[in-house]
Amino acid sequence: MRIAIVGAGNVGTTLGGGWAKAGHQVVYGVRNPTDAGVARRVASTGAAARTATVADAVAGSEVVLVATPWTATQEALASAGSLADRIVLDCTNPLKPDLTGLSLGQTTSGGEQVAGWAPGARVVKIFNTTGFNNMANPRYPEGAATMFYCGDDAGAKQVAAALASDLGFDPVDAGPLTSARLLEPLAMLWISLAIRGQGREIAFRLMRR
């Protein structure tokens, strides 16, 4: 396929390099196509890789990958010309500049609400990201299901992790209680996958290498 990649950062050039190797035709749409640094970075991803303006790259493509930093995304799309009927793959994330959270779409969590309803309690968010079938048996052929947990009290988190281990889970610390804003959507993802046809015998695992 002819793929336009908007943005030539780590994500864009890595995906572009992989697709070039897989036989796709890749062009990078960037603000300044003649910039020497961009040209070098793009060339390193494959002999045939080239740069163009965002509009030119998009015009000749079957698929557009948006791989810009979030703050540059609106402007990049505005400079792309019409995108009507185009296949647009969006791999951006609306991150806060300090990477402490998402700058868009999130306001609070059930975990924080529970802490508000239980004044002084050492609250840990845990056992919310999978079904009870996996709580009965968290062992899968590839390994144990991961149990993410978060909270603001180190001692309480140790207890929570041990109780997850007792059931056979692989416990993983996901940070402070505000990370419930990440774990509750993960629960919703599990539920929607289960409902949408995958069934309940699915579980998340955090792999390491």
Next chain:
Amino acid sequence: MRIAIVGAGNVGTTLGGGWAKAGHQVVYGVRNPTDAGVARRVASTGAAARTATVADAVAGSEVVLVATPWTATQEALASAGSLADRIVLDCTNPLKPDLTGLSLGQTTSGGEQVAGWAPGARVVKIFNTTGFNNMANPRYPEGAATMFYCGDDAGAKQVAAALASDLGFDPVDAGPLTSARLLEPLAMLWISLAIRGQGREIAFRLMRR
């Protein structure tokens, strides 16, 4: 440990049963401890299991598991007595009654915003939930990293999934574009785990059995 489980539904009784087997002492705090149905369900999780009022169960415990439906959570905590300094494990999720999303904390997503900036485009949210190191090589000892994607155009999603497969990912359909509200927090989880000491050589896999 002495564990009070508030709520005797599927999640509460499964966790309670597992912990009883692991040697912990489990008591269920419920609205009506003498209810025959509750007593039967609780008895099925282990010989020593018993029920009590929420306040009594909590009073004698070292750890409190909150395993209520979201809409019953505030009332259950209010009936628990003081929870100050207690270890509280929160496994609730603020789900909408029809399970289409979270009722709390979420308003929109970058993916939906991108679709708004690209009128008519067939937007797929994809390649946002992992680092570029995994895009260069998504293969782990246990299997391929999962690449979740979502969008409202079936054809565009097929193309996106094929492009993920070309790189070695295991593509998994996460539903409509509004599921970007789930995939962007998943990205934030990956980032925060990587920053918080796990490093970048980690990846999510959806296991099946």
